[in-house]
Structures are given as structure tokens and as C-alpha cells.
Amino acid sequence: MQNTIIQLGRKAATPKLQNPGILLSPTTNPHFKSSSPPLLVHGICRIPKSPNLERRALLSGLTLTAIEIYNQNPTTLNPIGKKLVFEDDIEDIGSCWGACFSIDAIAWLGVAIRPYAFMLHASLYQYVSNVVYLRLEP
């Protein structure tokens, strides 16, 4: 089930990142309605190469945290889990490794009773992304 939440690979809407870190792109349609297409949040991370770090394990610590705004309850997910990561899923960007991913927010956070709103962010090692505000409406 977890493997449907994240897709690896660069997409047209993947943001650009110049420095080491992690970045999520705000969705073009953050007001999600049941008739809308899948609500994808695109992200990119860039981590300096290190002898202690294995290329294919770069994303294994990727953490997504969504906080429901009405009661501030958090939910955390490691979307990679047992998903296979191939060598070419990780890009060489100068002295860094980089990876692009897309998160299907409805596959993860879909709830029956709407409206709901979430603050979503990602973290990897010492890097924390920007926070994306999503509203799920009837």
C-alpha cells in the first residue's frame, strides 16, 4: 500500500533546488475536491555525497509529516519503506546526490469526512522542507 503513495522520478512540476536541502512544491490545486484529479505534491532533495552514505539508501530516511490543523494531530510516514530504489532513481548533481519524488496526498491522507486540512512537510537528515497547506473539500 505504501508504494502507491510515492513515485520516484522528475516530473514537469518538480521544483528546482540549487543548494543541499529538500523542497516541496505547492500544488496547483490545493483546494482538493472529490472530482479533482489526484492531488500530487512534488518534491526534490539534494544531499552532499558522503562515504558514509549509500547511494540507493539516500531516500530511506525520508519522512513525511502531516498535521491536521483542527486538532493538531500529526501523522508520520516513511514512504520508501520496502520500495525498490534503483541506481538511476538517484541523480548525480555535482558534489551532491539528488532525487525527485511525487506524493499522492489522497492515497495517504484521504478521509471520508470532509472538509479536512493538513500542513504537510518532509524531512531528510538535517534538512526540513517548506510546509505545504492542503485542504480536502467535499
Next chain:
Amino acid sequence: MEWATQIIFTYEEVPESPNLEIGREFLRLSAGDMSYQNGLFQCGIFLSAMLPTATALRYERLEEAFVLVLADMDRGESISVRTRNDFYKLPPGSESPTNLISNLPFPLNEADRKAGGAYRGAWINATLAVATPFPKHVPNLFIHAVMENYVSNVVGMDLIKNQTVNY
């Protein structure tokens, strides 16, 4: 990955509470009193927050609106917890079920982040305990705090030298 013991939060300023530059940073996290014995990692967490009043007044109890995220990079696991003492229950009707007084504007007003204006703060202290195997890399545990779109600094935990790394 689970918390090994019940987390008890206290909400007063203590000598270990980090100082922050009001208006330029909103949340600052520090950790101390680390120990790692028999696979059990424990540390004290101290969070100082000073948020724009427009944001802080949205919450009935601001100190309960933060979230701590702890990630274990070696094992690819993470946990999060809201800074609320949930081991007691007040009688029904005596507290708001949502802790939210007014709804958040959508999108959020980024002008709140600009320096100037009034600020309102909170201090949060807790002792975290989690079972984790001996690390392959150091630091392998990273913790940060978040509230709405305000994110604190990240603190890494070096379990071998029993010291923290502030980013």
C-alpha cells in the same frame, strides 16, 4: 518505532530553554541530558517559541499546538507527537475539542512572518525515550519541531559521544 515511555510535557521556561531572536526566528529547539544505555535512548527536549500574535491567538492553548518529529535514519523510521499531555481527561465540555479558536486563512498570510508587530510565546520541555539499535552512522537520530508553517532548527543526536549536533 515507538516512544518507550509516556511523554510528560511541562510548559515553563527553564535554564536550558534556548534563546531566540524575536521576530527573526520563531521556534528554537535544543536537547540535553542525553543517555544511551541498553538500546534505550533518552534525552531532554527544550523548545522556545515566539510567534506573531495573529498566529498564536488562533489557539486556546498555544503550548499544545506544536509537533515534535523524531526520525531514525539508520532504520528509516520516524515518529511524531503533539506537545499535549494526553494522560488526563477533563470533563466533557470543559475544554475545546479542537484547541483552535479561529480557522486558519487559506492560503496563510505570509505577512505575519515579517519582522515587527507583537509576539506571543511558549516554552515546552519534555523527556523523550525511544528504543533504538546501536547506530551505524552518527548522528542517526534527528528531531525538529513544527507548528503550522513554522519549523524549528534540527537537532541531531550522536549516540556514541552522547552529544547533540545543532543545525
